[in-house]
Amino acid sequence: MSWQDELAQLDSALASGQISADEYRTRRDRVIAQASGQSTPEQPAQPQQGGEPTAVFRPVPPQGQPGFGDRTQAVGGDRTQVVGQGHGDADSTQIVPNMPQFPPPQPPPAWETHQPQQPPMTPPPWANEELPPEFGQQSWPRQGPEVFEEKSKGGGGRTVGIIVAVVLVLALAGGAVWFFGFRNSDNNQANNNPGTNQTQTKDQPTTTTPPPPDLPDGPFIELPGEEVLNRTEPMQEAVANKEPTDAEAQLLSSAGVSEVSGLVTEEDGLRRGIWAFKIGPGGDPAAVLQAIDEYYQQAQYELISDQNGVLARKKSPTPPNETATAFRAHYITDGYVVRVEAYSDDSANAEAEFQELLEKQTEEFPPSS
Numbered sequence: 001m002s003w004q005d006e007l008a009q010l011d012s013a014l015a016s017g018q019i020s021a022d023e024y025r026t027r028r029d030r031v032i033a034q035a036s037g038q039s040t041p042e043q044p045a046q047p048q049q050g051g052e053p054t055a056v057f058r059p060v061p062p063q064g065q066p067g068f069g070d071r072t073q074a075v076g077g078d079r080t081q082v083v084g085q086g087h088g089d090a091d092s093t094q095i096v097p098n099m100p101q102f103p104p105p106q107p108p109p110a111w112e113t114h115q116p117q118q119p120p121m122t123p124p125p126w127a128n129e130e131l132p133p134e135f136g137q138q139s140w141p142r143q144g145p146e147v148f149e150e151k152s153k154g155g156g157g158r159t160v161g162i163i164v165a166v167v168l169v170l171a172l173a174g175g176a177v178w179f180f181g182f183r184n185s186d187n188n189q190a191n192n193n194p195g196t197n198q199t200q201t202k203d204q205p206t207t208t209t210p211p212p213p214d215l216p217d218g219p220f221i222e223l224p225g226e227e228v229l230n231r232t233e234p235m236q237e238a239v240a241n242k243e244p245t246d247a248e249a250q251l252l253s254s255a256g257v258s259e260v261s262g263l264v265t266e267e268d269g270l271r272r273g274i275w276a277f278k279i280g281p282g283g284d285p286a287a288v289l290q291a292i293d294e295y296y297q298q299a300q301y302e303l304i305s306d307q308n309g310v311l312a313r314k315k316s317p318t319p320p321n322e323t324a325t326a327f328r329a330h331y332i333t334d335g336y337v338v339r340v341e342a343y344s345d346d347s348a349n350a351e352a353e354f355q356e357l358l359e360k361q362t363e364e365f366p367p368s369s
Contacts, residue, residue: 003035216261218276219333219365223357225267232261235280244275248295255291256283257337270349272357275339285332285368292330292337301328309367312358316347327354331367338365 007028014024213222216232233241238260239249252260258280264273277292279285293311297303301313304327312329325347329340340361342354 003031006031216263216276217259218261218278218336219338219361220261220263220274220276221361221364223263223265223272223274225265225270225272227263228266228271229262229264229273232259234259248292251291251295252277252288255288256280257288258283269346270342270344270353272353273339273341274357274361275341277337277339279335279337285335285337288337289330289332292339296328296330301326305329308362310358310362314351325350327351329354329358331362333365333368 010019010024010027010031013019014021019027214230215222216230218232231243233243235249235253235258239253242249243260243262249260256279257277259278261276261278262273263275264271266272277288279288289311293313296313296315299315301315303311304314305312308331310329310331312327315326315328317323317325323345324343325345326343327341327350331338338361340354340358342350342357344350344353
């Protein structure tokens with residue numbers, strides 16, 4: 001087996017964890033030393049029992065001698081030795097009388113004491129040849145843990161930087177997922193959970209807009225009391241239904257009114273009412289107002305006010321058939337002739353409520369100039 005193969009086996013054993021780094025360095029140095037011609041000393045042979053000891057050794061040939069053939073040398077008297085010789089005289093036997101015994105070999109070096117003894121290896125054929133000039137330099141192929149240590153030292157800082165960058169990227173990605181994913185889902189859950197909305201708005205004042213009043217078409221304001229009439233109808237239906245009365249319906253139709261609307265309420269024996277007579281195409285609101293006022297004048301309604309275009313009249317009861325005092329006023333506003341009325345058995349109460357209602361109505365819908 002060549003020294004390159006032995007080094008390859010040592011690398012494999014180190015990579016698989018079979019040997020430690022210290023053991024790897026020791027065995028590697030031994031292989032390189034053997035490859036450069038420094039063979040390991042032989043172990044001394046044990047003396048045989050009952051006779052003269054016999055020693056077998058292979059002395060290292062001097063520099064420049066090729067080959068490692070064997071030669072047997074018989075030593076008379078005390079012992080017999082086998083001595084290696086050159087290739088030119090292999091297998092010959094030489095008797096040397098009274099040859100002194102060679103000194104025992106030196107003990108193995110300290111760096112081999114903790115390792116098991118390896119069998120002697122025959123030096124390779126190229127042991128005496130010169131090694132390449134770049135042997136031992138940086139250009140020479142290097143193997144072993146030094147290679148791994150140098151690689152790990154070079155990439156340590158860059159590896160730490162890569163790890164930090166990856167952690168920052170993951171943190172930013174997690175924040176984005178939370179912001180665009182979980183945050184939106186929390187808002188959606190809050191919107192879909194009526195209990196949550198009620199909790200958040202519990203301390204806030206609730207403002208509710210009341211529904212608009214149920215009023216007829218035209219210039220109407222709200223009236224207190226219980227509703228008695230709330231209606232808007234064309235003039236033909238008003239004539240048929242005799243609204244406001246049969247005589248009034250006939251008069252309004254002949255004067256050019258196209259639509260009649262009315263709202264009447266009752267409260268504690270007091271009736272309040274607002275009527276709106278819409279003037280039809282080509283009709284004259286002033287002519288309608290005059291016709292209505294003349295009608296109530298003939299019905300014995302006393303004129304009590306004619307200020308700002310508002311004609312107000314009062315009708316006292318005629319006993320025993322009449323008991324209520326009636327107040328009615330008429331004026332023109334925005335294409336309508338409007339009537340405001342109040343009547344009750346309590347004359348004073350009826351007059352007070354009539355004046356208040358007329359004031360509110362003309363303030364909301366003032367008379368046309």
